Every structure is written in C-alpha cells, then in structure tokens.
Amino acid sequence: MASLEIQQVTKRFGSLGILKDINLTIDDGEFLVLVGPSGCGKSTLLNIIAGLEPLTSGVISIDGRSVEQLEPKERDIAMVFQSYALYPSMTVARNMAFPLMMRGLSKSEQAAKVSEVADLLQISHLLERKPQQLSGGQRQRVAMGRALVRDPKVFLFDEPLSNLDAKLRVDMRTEIKRLHQRVRKTTVYVTHDQVEAMTMATRIAVMKDGVVQQFGTPAQIYERPANTFVATFMGSPAMNLIPGTLRGDSLSIEGTSLSFPVPARFSSLRVPMQGLPVFIGLRPEWMVCGDTPPAGHAALPVTVEVLEPTGPDLYAAARLGPHEIMARLAADASVTVGVPTTFGVELAKVSIFDRESGIALN
Known part of the structure; x- marks a missing residue:
C-alpha cells in the first residue's frame, strides 16, 4: 500500500487555468473519488497523477517520494480506462499477462499471477476468449485484472463504468468496492456520477472549474456541504x-x-x-x-x-x-x-x- 499526496498542483494551457492549487492527501488503502461535472478537471488531475499529462506547478508524492519528474512506468501505478483499452488480437490471458511480459517475468510466473487474479475476479473461464467475445462487464473485469497483476502501489480509475448499462453499472460498482475491500490498495477513481461517489468512496473530492470545493467523507459532504454547489450536486433529488x-x-x-x-x-x-x-x-x-x-x-x-x-x-x-x-x-x-x-x-x-x-x- 502507499500514501498519495497532491500539493499545490496547478495546470494551465496557455492563459487557461485547468487546475488551480489542488491539495489532497490520500492515506494508505483509501478509496478517493474525484467527482464533478464534465470539464471540471478531474480527469486531467488523474492523468497528472499517472504521468500522462505534465503539471504546470506543484508536487505529486507517492509514499513520500516526489514522482512528478518520473515517467509513467516508473511511478508504480496502474490505470483502468473508460474504453477498456484491450488488445483485440490477444486472448484474455495474454491481455492480462502483457504488463508482466513487459517486465520480463517468466511464462510460469505470468501464468501463476494471471490465474490468481482471474480467480479473484471470477473470470477464469474467460481466459481463452478474445475481447470481442466478451460483454461490457467482462471486458471491464479483464481491464481491472490487467491492472491487478502488476500489484502496483496505486490504482487509478477513469470513469470505468460510463460505457455500461444502468444495471451493469450497479453490479460493477459493487464488484469494484468488494475488490478494494479485499486488496486494500490506494485508489483514485474519477466519475461524474454522484451516486458512484457516495457509495464507493472512503473520501470524496468534489470539483468545479478546476477547484476542489470540498474534501471529506461521504457523510460529511452529504450532511454538511461546504457551499451551494456541493449541496445541489451531491444528492438526488438535489437539496x-x-x-x-x-x-x-x-x-x-x-x-x-x-x-x-x-x-x-x-x-x-x-x-x-x-x-x-x-x-x-x-x-x-x-x-x-x-x-x-x-x-x-x-x-x-x-x-x-x-x-x-x-x-x-x-x-x-x-x-x-x-x-x-x-x-x-x-x-x-x-x-x-x-x-x-x-x-x-x-x-x-x-x-x-x-x-x-x-x-x-x-
């Protein structure tokens, strides 16, 4: 497990400020949800943590070590995307084993790790199928499996359920929460869905226009909103x-x-x-x-x-x-x-x- 600290992070594109002095501290094993309307900067912040986007100023630390100058592969994180990003020509087993192969693990080590994670996600029966033979929920499990086999310090999820239908979203929400309870990995999860935020998070950062409006537990944010934006954004029907x-x-x-x-x-x-x-x-x-x-x-x-x-x-x-x-x-x-x-x-x-x-x- 690992702590994650975001200190005075800003991001600008020319004169346009995307993120404005973001400060967040995520403890070992926490499940942080970044929530807010489209364009509020939450995915940009996730990409900065991942190293996919450079920051303008500020510090990102994992376990007390500054990582903003490190390449993505050096940060010991794993990211699950909205689009699944699976290789269509590879089987489920090969998709999951791919990051292990890139690390130079032997085939026996790859197989053992893939088998372990497939059992955890209940997808062992899918290992020889290809992505086009899977449902949306199964593909998302494979994408999570590919992240899990790496055993990273931090998991990042970028709106992983937005392509699923309503019932499957609820099912996968439960699965992700159950998975977190078992592996206890520090997790940052991006969504615009306040129900996902309330049900999954240990703490929530509500964002608007590149600014964190409130950072706290789901109960704190729901019962004691910091301002009228948080009050009306979190809750359905709205306050x-x-x-x-x-x-x-x-x-x-x-x-x-x-x-x-x-x-x-x-x-x-x-x-x-x-x-x-x-x-x-x-x-x-x-x-x-x-x-x-x-x-x-x-x-x-x-x-x-x-x-x-x-x-x-x-x-x-x-x-x-x-x-x-x-x-x-x-x-x-x-x-x-x-x-x-x-x-x-x-x-x-x-x-x-x-x-x-x-x-x-x-």
Whole structure:
C-alpha cells in the first residue's frame, strides 16, 4: 500500500487555468473519488497523477517520494480506462499477462499471477476468449485484472463504468468496492456520477472549474456541504435551497410569513449576521408528511403539484409560498395533488448558506 499526496498542483494551457492549487492527501488503502461535472478537471488531475499529462506547478508524492519528474512506468501505478483499452488480437490471458511480459517475468510466473487474479475476479473461464467475445462487464473485469497483476502501489480509475448499462453499472460498482475491500490498495477513481461517489468512496473530492470545493467523507459532504454547489450536486433529488433571512433567533422564508427557530448549532450567527440573506438547505428525504410534525421539526405548509411514485419512495414536487421544493416521502404517504398539506423537517439537519457567496455558515 502507499500514501498519495497532491500539493499545490496547478495546470494551465496557455492563459487557461485547468487546475488551480489542488491539495489532497490520500492515506494508505483509501478509496478517493474525484467527482464533478464534465470539464471540471478531474480527469486531467488523474492523468497528472499517472504521468500522462505534465503539471504546470506543484508536487505529486507517492509514499513520500516526489514522482512528478518520473515517467509513467516508473511511478508504480496502474490505470483502468473508460474504453477498456484491450488488445483485440490477444486472448484474455495474454491481455492480462502483457504488463508482466513487459517486465520480463517468466511464462510460469505470468501464468501463476494471471490465474490468481482471474480467480479473484471470477473470470477464469474467460481466459481463452478474445475481447470481442466478451460483454461490457467482462471486458471491464479483464481491464481491472490487467491492472491487478502488476500489484502496483496505486490504482487509478477513469470513469470505468460510463460505457455500461444502468444495471451493469450497479453490479460493477459493487464488484469494484468488494475488490478494494479485499486488496486494500490506494485508489483514485474519477466519475461524474454522484451516486458512484457516495457509495464507493472512503473520501470524496468534489470539483468545479478546476477547484476542489470540498474534501471529506461521504457523510460529511452529504450532511454538511461546504457551499451551494456541493449541496445541489451531491444528492438526488438535489437539496432544496429556499431563500430566507436570518432575523435574531429565527429564520424567515422569503415571500411568506413563515419563520422557524434558528437551529442550535447556528447560535453564534444570530447577532453578527442579523438580517443576512441566506439560502435554507433542506434535503428532500428530511421531510415527513403529517398535519402535526414530530418534536424538533419545523412545519412547512405546502401544496403538492406533482407526485412521482418510484416504488420504494414517493417524490412530491410542492409549492411553499412562491418557492418550489421537492420532498422524498414514504411510498404510502398520504398526499394528494392540489390539496394543502404540511411537511415537517428536522431543524437539527437544516443547512444555511450565505446567499451572495454560496458558502455554508456552519
């Protein structure tokens, strides 16, 4: 295993800044996910770690050793690409053995290592097939196998599941997580899919416009987003951001007469930020339906406009005064389109963001 440290890494193409002062530390055996919209710089950062792209400034260290001046083959990393990158004329066994052959291992050593990894990935029965005879999921397993046989210090994954259908993505997501739990290799995984990030990572770096917006555990990022971008990017449906104002001990919702107490953890904000325009952040699944919300909940009088049953959940698009909000309710929730009802939301979970900067106040 190995630690990976990224210190003040920048990347520019002429006057265009792609990465801006990236600082991340990944401990031995961690599974870091770089997540963000297309064009945010996450794949560029992965390529810089791999040595496929030169950085403009900064330091990349593996196990305390600076590697930014080393060739890719000297960094002791293995990369799994979105496109699989398998040799079509070679069998699965030869594809997996290829990096070992390039290292000069004997045929018996190659065969032993390929057999071991094929058993781990449950693809032993595919070793004599060629890539065109495999499904997308099988090809991805072979690509992972080719990386595993090298026994590198660090694994890099560049959107490896984006070419797969929805069901296979879920299956392969589980397989990759199970594999990581078994081999405990330091891993950096790039995706634009926030569900992949939440389910697979030990820590997540959320990126936008070449800047890390937040770096933390999935729970930290989901429950305490650093700004409105993270709040709305991580989570499906997205966090509701309702315009409001801090007024002494209460939060008022703009365009309504509704107000509720400022949650206890924001007590230090009450005086210095009196009258501050804010966004009140409410996750859809934090809401419960009922005329009398439980203790510790704020009551939100709403009118449901659209119901979307999904099987296990019921999504309700509702209107709170002039604002549209989304709630994720129990499948059997008693709500009717067009009929006023009350949603309760637990005050302790509420997030508050400065409306001008978008930065969380907690």
